[in-house]
Amino acid sequence: xxxxxxxxxxxxxxxxxxxxxxxxxxxxxxxxxxxxxxxxxxxxxxxxxxxxxxxxxxxxxxxxxxxxxxxxxxxxxxxxxxxxxxxxxxxxxxxxxxxxxxxxxxxxxxxxxxxxxxxxxxxxxxxxxxxxxxxxxxxxxxxxxxxxxxxxxxxxxxxxxxxxxxxxxxxxxxxxxxxxxxxxxxxxxxxxxxxxxxxxxxxxxxxxxxxxxxxxxxxxxxxxxxxxxxxxxxxxxxxxxxxxxxxxxxxxxxxxxxxxxxxxxxxxxxxxxxxxxxxxxxxxxxxxxxxxxxxxxxxxxxxxxxxxxxxxxx
Amino acid sequence: xxxxxxxxxxxxxxxxxxxxxxxxxxxxxxxxxxxxxxxxxxxxxxxxxxxxxxxxxxxxxxxxxxxxxxxxxxxxxxxxxxxxxxxxxxxxxxxxxxxxxxxxxxxxxxxxx
Numbered sequence: 001x002x003x004x005x006x007x008x009x010x011x012x013x014x015x016x017x018x019x020x021x022x023x024x025x026x027x028x029x030x031x032x033x034x035x036x037x038x039x040x041x042x043x044x045x046x047x048x049x050x051x052x053x054x055x056x057x058x059x060x061x062x063x064x065x066x067x068x069x070x071x072x073x074x075x076x077x078x079x080x081x082x083x084x085x086x087x088x089x090x091x092x093x094x095x096x097x098x099x100x101x102x103x104x105x106x107x108x109x110x111x112x113x114x115x116x117x118x119x120x121x122x123x124x125x126x127x128x129x130x131x132x133x134x135x136x137x138x139x140x141x142x143x144x145x146x147x148x149x150x151x152x153x154x155x156x157x158x159x160x161x162x163x164x165x166x167x168x169x170x171x172x173x174x175x176x177x178x179x180x181x182x183x184x185x186x187x188x189x190x191x192x193x194x195x196x197x198x199x200x201x202x203x204x205x206x207x208x209x210x211x212x213x214x215x216x217x218x219x220x221x222x223x224x225x226x227x228x229x230x231x232x233x234x235x236x237x238x239x240x241x242x243x244x245x246x247x248x249x250x251x252x253x254x255x256x257x258x259x260x261x262x263x264x265x266x267x268x269x270x271x272x273x274x275x276x277x278x279x280x281x282x283x284x285x286x287x288x289x290x291x292x293x294x295x296x297x298x299x300x301x302x303x304x305x306x307x308x309x310x311x312x313x314x
Numbered sequence: 315x316x317x318x319x320x321x322x323x324x325x326x327x328x329x330x331x332x333x334x335x336x337x338x339x340x341x342x343x344x345x346x347x348x349x350x351x352x353x354x355x356x357x358x359x360x361x362x363x364x365x366x367x368x369x370x371x372x373x374x375x376x377x378x379x380x381x382x383x384x385x386x387x388x389x390x391x392x393x394x395x396x397x398x399x400x401x402x403x404x405x406x407x408x409x410x411x412x413x414x415x416x417x418x419x420x421x422x423x424x425x426x427x
Contacts, residue, residue, distance in 0.1 A: 030349075031348040034349035035349050056363070066368075
């Protein structure tokens with residue numbers, strides 16, 4: 001067995017789960033040797049035969065995907081249309097709304113026309129990129145986890161609601177929540193670059209501690225993105241269930257618990273910001289700003305969780 | 315308008331899909347190992363690539379349609395597969411559907427409805 005075969009087998013096994021490796025390796029090796037031998041017996045040169053056999057087996061990644069039962073595509077036909085519908089709804093509702101709001105806010109705050117257009121445009125673009133990315137990621141994960149349960153059967157009730165029919169309220173609610181969540185994500189990501197205060201050299205002084213970018217901001221943004229997914233799933237199911245209420249509990253906890261912890265340990269606000277407005281150093285954990293924020297976060301989370309279970313019980 | 319070779323190949327591939335599985339179940343009523351099966355299918359005129367067949371054998375085994383056993387007696391150890399009772403049953407079912415389909419198509423070709 002030559003180095004070429006070793007490399008081929010190695011490349012195939014690389015992405016195969018540990019416990020299947022030994023068995024697949026032994027079988028694949030003997031299959032290759034068998035095939036090479038058959039060619040040599042019919043008069044081929046051993047080295048050339050090996051090349052032909054390995055070439056015939058093709059891309060090792062594809063072979064490995066076959067062994068591991070992994071799909072060779074990101075989103076398959078079972079989920080593609082649900083994916084496309086969701087993405088379309090998100091893009092044609094959220095992007096225009098957010099773009100208009102950003103544009104108006106900028107215009108009101110007295111920016112010139114050019115910077116209003118430029119800023120609105122860049123926010124819209126990054127919003128589109130975010131929404132496409134997260135939606136695709138979630139569907140790709142579903143595609144890879146959903147081996148046994150077939151995709152939801154399409155039913156007549158999935159027809160898009162006509163705008164004049166009652167029952168569109170729920171759709172509106174979902175969209176409103178999604179827009180709010182997108183705003184929250186945008187607010188977090190823009191909080192570093194947009195601030196009423198700026199340093200002497202013109203760089204903005206963010207209200208939140210810049211250190212949060214190392215982990216907590218991306219974490220909170222991910223949780224909010226998950227909540228968007230949750231809203232959409234809830235809308236597709238059409239009513240609150242115990243499962244949804246439990247997931248709602250988990251998501252709220254994921255957000256509220258670290259948020260309160262960070263507030264208590266005084267890691268949320270930027271001391272420079274409060275120094276600048278004359279409050280002295282970072283607001284203390286017993287300061288009124290921190291306490292009010294804490295109560296608001298915990299209160300909203302608690303109410304949302306209880307509301308979910310209450311609706312699920314009906 | 316005519317169809318080209320690539321189109322023909324694509325249609326044939328579509329048509330053959332599914333027959334490989336049935337062929338495997340039928341051939342492996344006598345136990346066989348990977349490359350040996352590949353050769354047998356090739357001789358019988360069933361076109362299948364090694365990189366399709368080998369993963370498929372494992373998949374069928376996982377579904378309980380094949381059983382497997384390592385034979386370490388020969389010059390090199392080989393994994394032998396054999397169609398299980400369940401596999402034989404499925405093969406019978408698929409075979410009868412296949413024949414039904416053949417009859418239906420023949421009927422359509424003759425112009426019966």
